[in-house]
Amino acid sequence: MTTKRVTGSEALILSLLEEGVDTIFGYPGGAIMPVYDALYDYDKRVNHILTRHEQGAIHGAQGYARVTGKAGVCFATSGPGATNLMTGIADAMIDSTPLVCITGQVASPLLGTDAFQESDILGMSIPVTKWNYQVTSPDEIPQAIAQAFYIANTGRPGPVLIDLTKDAQFGELDFEYKKCTKIRSYVPETPVDPHAVKEAVDLIDAAKKPLILFGHGIIIGRAEQELKEFIEKTGIPAAWTIMGLSALPTDHPLNVGMLGMHGNYGPNVLTNEADLIIAVGMRFDDRVTGKVSEYAKKAKIIHIEIDPAEINKIIKVNVKVLGDSKKALKMLTYNAKENKHEDWLNEFKKCAEIEQEKVINRDLHPVKPGLTMGEVIRLASEKSNHDAILVTDVGQHQMIAQRYFKFKHSRSNVTSGGLGTMGFCLPASMGAQIGAPDRKVIAVIGDGGFQMTIQELGTIAQNKLPVKIILLNNNFLGMVRQWQQLFFEKRYSFTELQNPDFIMIGKGFGIDGHKVDKREDLESSVQKMMDHDGPYLLEVVIEKEDNVFPMVPTGASVSDVILEP
Amino acid sequence: MKKEFIITVYSENHIGLLTRITIVFTRRKINIESLTVSESAIKGIYKFTIVIKETEAQTQKVVNQLEKLIDVLKAFYHTNEEMIYQEIALYKVPIEPIYESDAIEKIVRKAGARILEITKDYVVIERTGHKEETQALFEELNKFHVMQFIRSGRVAITRDPIERLSEFLKERDAFLDSLD
Numbered sequence: 071m072t073t074k075r076v077t078g079s080e081a082l083i084l085s086l087l088e089e090g091v092d093t094i095f096g097y098p099g100g101a102i103m104p105v106y107d108a109l110y111d112y113d114k115r116v117n118h119i120l121t122r123h124e125q126g127a128i129h130g131a132q133g134y135a136r137v138t139g140k141a142g143v144c145f146a147t148s149g150p151g152a153t154n155l156m157t158g159i160a161d162a163m164i165d166s167t168p169l170v171c172i173t174g175q176v177a178s179p180l181l182g183t184d185a186f187q188e189s190d191i192l193g194m195s196i197p198v199t200k201w202n203y204q205v206t207s208p209d210e211i212p213q214a215i216a217q218a219f220y221i222a223n224t225g226r227p228g229p230v231l232i233d234l235t236k237d238a239q240f241g242e243l244d245f246e247y248k249k250c251t252k253i254r255s256y257v258p259e260t261p262v263d264p265h266a267v268k269e270a271v272d273l274i275d276a277a278k279k280p281l282i283l284f285g286h287g288i289i290i291g292r293a294e295q296e297l298k299e300f301i302e303k304t305g306i307p308a309a310w311t312i313m314g315l316s317a318l319p320t321d322h323p324l325n326v327g328m329l330g331m332h333g334n335y336g337p338n339v340l341t342n343e344a345d346l347i348i349a350v351g352m353r354f355d356d357r358v359t360g361k362v363s364e365y366a367k368k369a370k371i372i373h374i375e376i377d378p379a380e381i382n383k384i385i386k387v388n389v390k391v392l393g394d395s396k397k398a399l400k401m402l403t404y405n406a407k408e409n410k411h412e413d414w415l416n417e418f419k420k421c422a423e424i425e426q427e428k429v430i431n432r433d434l435h436p437v438k439p440g441l442t443m444g445e446v447i448r449l450a451s452e453k454s455n456h457d458a459i460l461v462t463d464v465g466q467h468q469m470i471a472q473r474y475f476k477f478k479h480s481r482s483n484v485t486s487g488g489l490g491t492m493g494f495c496l497p498a499s500m501g502a503q504i505g506a507p508d509r510k511v512i513a514v515i516g517d518g519g520f521q522m523t524i525q526e527l528g529t530i531a532q533n534k535l536p537v538k539i540i541l542l543n544n545n546f547l548g549m550v551r552q553w554q555q556l557f558f559e560k561r562y563s564f565t566e567l568q569n570p571d572f573i574m575i576g577k578g579f580g581i582d583g584h585k586v587d588k589r590e591d592l593e594s595s596v597q598k599m600m601d602h603d604g605p606y607l608l609e610v611v612i613e614k615e616d617n618v619f620p621m622v623p624t625g626a627s628v629s630d631v632i633l634e635p
Numbered sequence: 636m637k638k639e640f641i642i643t644v645y646s647e648n649h650i651g652l653l654t655r656i657t658i659v660f661t662r663r664k665i666n667i668e669s670l671t672v673s674e675s676a677i678k679g680i681y682k683f684t685i686v687i688k689e690t691e692a693q694t695q696k697v698v699n700q701l702e703k704l705i706d707v708l709k710a711f712y713h714t715n716e717e718m719i720y721q722e723i724a725l726y727k728v729p730i731e732p733i734y735e736s737d738a739i740e741k742i743v744r745k746a747g748a749r750i751l752e753i754t755k756d757y758v759v760i761e762r763t764g765h766k767e768e769t770q771a772l773f774e775e776l777n778k779f780h781v782m783q784f785i786r787s788g789r790v791a792i793t794r795d796p797i798e799r800l801s802e803f804l805k806e807r808d809a810f811l812d813s814l815d
């Protein structure tokens with residue numbers, strides 16, 4: 071192998087190139103300046119996106135990772151730069167998103183002295199990283215980066231942070247790169263046990279009312295086709311968590327919809343009627359299970375999962391199938407009998423009809439004067455041929471978008487699931503657009519969350535990213551207001567906003583847009599946005615006090631889902 | 636029902652790992668009753684012995700979370716009955732009572748303790764045993780006003796005939812090779 075004498079900073083860039091990195095989201099500062107200086111010579115080979123805030127950089131990297139399946143990369147300086155990454159790291163950890171975060175650090179002799187812009191980012195990020203490591207000597211760089219990518223991408227993915235002291239960036243080494251393929255103390259996945267598969271198949275073949283619950287593990291494991299083959303052979307209906315959304319086309323006859331707090335009526339109620347639950351790549355989050363002690367009591371549970379720590383964590387399982395979702399589903403499909411569950415599917419249809427009448431018609435085809443979020447989402451989905459990448463923020467608009475946007479392709483739904491991070495959408499949408507330049511990216515944001523990372527309009531404009539931004543403006547922190555209305559006697563404590571002229575702000579950043587508040591103008595407005603060349607901001611004025619239904623109130627059982635106020 | 640469990644963690648030697656391990660407990664509001672860390676019989680591999688009072692179900696979950704840590708090779712948990720364990724205690728006692736009677740000498744003999752050092756001001760006594768035993772000796776000696784008392788964390792060894800770690804490492808290496 072040939073070696074080359076380079077600085078630590080250059081070694082970092084070369085290592086990233088070895089790992090196939092084409093995009094870096096970042097923000098410079100004192101402690102990472104040598105790295106930025108090295109980057110200057112490589113601007114033809116790697117695309118650096120200068121965001122307007124480090125939170126923008128990390129959510130950008132997350133958006134990129136979610137649509138590509140490759141680790142997202144971000145750079146930040148020490149101290150405040152590094153701490154600004156923290157929310158995104160926590161978000162990536164809980165949503166199993168692969169990231170490699172590189173932070174600058176003060177020179178190693180200054181560590182622990184409260185030097186200018188020194189913060190103990192290693193200590194701070196321990197609880198929210200899959201792994202982290204501080205490099206104080208230049209020759210550690212290639213191996214640290216190789217391990218970082220290996221750990222971030224394999225098994226259950228997650229964020230990794232490498233803290234690089236300034237002297238390690240300046241120092242020299244003989245550069246030589248070797249990809250990491252194993253670490254003695256780390257088993258990314260266990261081979262699927264055929265005995266477990268056999269036990270699972272026995273339960274599957276015998277079940278009368280089986281239900282599949284799938285999550286992010288299908289998308290991460292690239293097991294979309296295997297899931298489809300499994301349900302088509304066994305005739306089992308499949309419901310999704312929001313992290314699993316888009317893994318199975320919306321119009322698939324066995325796709326019975328969304329689980330959880332604002333999910334569909336059928337999958338929630340019928341979870342408690344099922345005699346077998348097959349959970350794949352999901353972790354029984356409390357937003358999905360409702361009251362655990364009353365969850366799926368009539369069912370045996372099979373859990374297919376790559377992370378052994380998830381087994382029996384929330385729900386006691388009858389059969390665990392550890393390992394990769396793609397391999398496990400393939401084995402299940404091969405061994406399970408062909409089957410149909412028409413009566414059982416009919417129960418889902420009946421529930422869907424009830425929900426259609428009580429909730430969906432009102433959301434999607436309202437007759438009252440005020441605009442609903444549902445009709446906007448319906449139009450956005452239609453006008454993009456149900457083929458766009460949807461990126462959402464957090465709140466009512468998120469739940470409505472998850473419920474009504476339709477999907478044909480996987481990796482098309484980017485949302486902050488486990489952490490529920492407001493401010494996620496706008497920067498994540500630019501990462502998604504960079505990761506999928508040929509696809510339409512639609513960002514659906516609330517007026518609250520928009521103002522948390524609104525500065526990234528600058529990044530979108532500077533990089534000419536043609537993101538279509540739909541701002542659903544109800545003039546409220548709507549989701550919190552909904553809870554105040556339902557559970558706190560309508561005491562609207564600090565949830566109403568005085569909002570700026572968003573269109574003028576967009577124009578200030580150089581982004582075209584317009585505002586719409588009438589139903590007769592809505593369709594043409596959405597069309598105009600879609601047809602626009604370049605980024606566009608469409609503000610839609612929404613009825614102020616609409617609520618999201620159905621709803622499983624916190625602490626209630628999933629079968630106690632409420633359809634209307 | 637909560638009871639004492641001994642958790643044994645084998646790990647690579649990495650800075651920050653102790654924090655990662657303790658966070659698994661503190662995040663779940665589990666108090667660590669005792670913690671001992673040292674290099675194991677195999678060079679470069681460290682062994683943590685952690686004692687908690689918990690339900691078995693929660694202990695199992697904690698062990699799963701510990702094993703999930705990248706630098707952890709393996710984690711086990713055992714009940715006290717399944718392990719042989721010891722703690723070491725040191726007692727500093729004033730010298731006068733020793734001149735005055737053989738009471739302390741009798742206590743030391745009965746407890747199977749030993750004297751480490753004698754000066755003109757004090758003696759230092761050492762006893763190994765379970766917490767109840769070292770505590771009982773403290774109560775006895777404290778009649779003569781113990782000047783200082785310190786008890787170590789627990790060290791423990793399984794009753795299994797085989798050395799688990801070396802077996803485990805062999806299996807792990809073979810497994811990782813099989814993945815290539």
Ligand SMILES: Cc1ncc(C[n+]2csc(CCOP(=O)(O)OP(=O)(O)O)c2C)c(N)n1
Binds near residue numbers: 548
């Ligand atoms: C960073 C952060 N802070 C607070 C919250 C709590 N929260 C959840 S939804 C919500 C309201 C969101 O308001 P808006 O963005 O206008 O969306 P809407 O619900 O009105 O659609 C709030 C404050 C959060 N999820 N994230």
Ligand SMILES: [Mg+2]
Binds near residue numbers: 516518543544546548
């Ligand atoms: Mg709002």
